[in-house]
Amino acid sequence: MSKSITEVITNGVFRENVAYVQLLGLCPLLAVSNTVANAIGLAAASSFVLIMSSLLVSIFRRFIVSNYRLPTFVLIVGSMTSVVTLLMEAFTFPLYARVALFVQIIVTNCMILGRIETISSKSNVTTSLVDAIATSLGFALALITLGGIREILGYFVPLASLPAGSFIVAGILLASGNYLVSQFRESQLYE
Amino acid sequence: MKGIAFFILLMASSGALLSAVNNLTREKIEINNNNAKSAKLLEFVESIDPATLCQKDAVLVQVSEKGYGGTINLAILFKSGHLNGVRTIAHKETPGFDRILKPENWIGQFGAATSIDAVTGATITSEAVLRGIKSAEKDPPTCQKVSQK
Numbered sequence: 001m002s003k004s005i006t007e008v009i010t011n012g013v014f015r016e017n018v019a020y021v022q023l024l025g026l027c028p029l030l031a032v033s034n035t036v037a038n039a040i041g042l043a044a045a046s047s048f049v050l051i052m053s054s055l056l057v058s059i060f061r062r063f064i065v066s067n068y069r070l071p072t073f074v075l076i077v078g079s080m081t082s083v084v085t086l087l088m089e090a091f092t093f094p095l096y097a098r099v100a101l102f103v104q105i106i107v108t109n110c111m112i113l114g115r116i117e118t119i120s121s122k123s124n125v126t127t128s129l130v131d132a133i134a135t136s137l138g139f140a141l142a143l144i145t146l147g148g149i150r151e152i153l154g155y156f157v158p159l160a161s162l163p164a165g166s167f168i169v170a171g172i173l174l175a176s177g178n179y180l181v182s183q184f185r186e187s188q189l190y191e
Numbered sequence: 192m193k194g195i196a197f198f199i200l201l202m203a204s205s206g207a208l209l210s211a212v213n214n215l216t217r218e219k220i221e222i223n224n225n226n227a228k229s230a231k232l233l234e235f236v237e238s239i240d241p242a243t244l245c246q247k248d249a250v251l252v253q254v255s256e257k258g259y260g261g262t263i264n265l266a267i268l269f270k271s272g273h274l275n276g277v278r279t280i281a282h283k284e285t286p287g288f289d290r291i292l293k294p295e296n297w298i299g300q301f302g303a304a305t306s307i308d309a310v311t312g313a314t315i316t317s318e319a320v321l322r323g324i325k326s327a328e329k330d331p332p333t334c335q336k337v338s339q340k
Contacts, residue, residue, distance in 0.1 A: 065193070093226075101286060
């Protein structure tokens with residue numbers, strides 16, 4: 001791994017954005033993104049779990065035998081999720097009451113397991129920490145844009161804040177993102 | 192061997208971490224839950240003090256019944272010994288199926304309608320509510336009975 005830090009960051013936030021490019025972690029993304037406040041709450045909780053788990057896995061990666069790496073990862077992610085659930089229930093109760101279920105299922109979020117498996121378990125502490133922060137930023141960006149658009153749109157088109165609306169808005173965002181990327185690639189091709 | 196030893200160590204330290212965080216947050220969580228419950232109750236009745244309610248010949252009963260996802264806590268209001276209304280205070284039912292527990296929905300009919308059926312698709316939830324109401328109604332509480340206790 002000889003990627004520069006800026007490269008890791010742009011990859012995590014934009015080019016390999018977990019939600020819009022890799023299409024991971026969509027369940028909480030679609031379910032909770034009806035308001036900006038909910039989106040920020042879930043983004044903060046997911047970021048905490050991802051960053052702490054990445055850090056722990058990369059610190060102890062020499063002790064993790066490949067045969068039981070998955071139970072080890074799940075144990076670490078599960079512990080971190082429980083910690084964040086308890087902390088939110090104690091200190092941000094009104095927010096917790098709205099997003100509780102989706103905080104608890106962070107443990108099964110394939111975004112986190114994917115990052116740990118591909119990056120943290122193979123890189124040094126700095127790289128995996130930067131990657132985790134960048135991935136979290138990318139996930140937060142995706143959640144908050146979707147949450148913001150749905151909240152504002154919900155005033156005019158009530159469908160946008162309903163569960164079905166999240167699929168439609170996310171689909172439109174994805175399609176326009178892909179269109180922009182393809183236009184950009186084509187323009188580079190003809191230079 | 193090294194891997195197994197590390198895994199066991201990791202399990203032990205996860206357990207220790209979780210029990211530490213649990214100890215740290217338990218009191219606060221309990222306070223939060225109680226506050227949420229009394230806020231719900233105050234939306235339903237003007238006061239949760241039995242003496243104040245009794246001035247209007249009303250008695251509030253709280254029952255717990257086992258639902259689909261866990262315990263359902265119900266607050267049941269009796270006026271002059273008759274069922275007046277039911278509200279859900281806390282529950283762990285599946286999101287989506289829990290809509291019948293909202294006051295503007297199915298559970299809001301109690302005290303107004305005379306015959307109420309279980310809800311298709313949410314049988315266990317609605318039967319738990321019916322059970323809870325029946326157990327409270329079996330011996331309709333009045334202010335005299337409450338003050339005797």
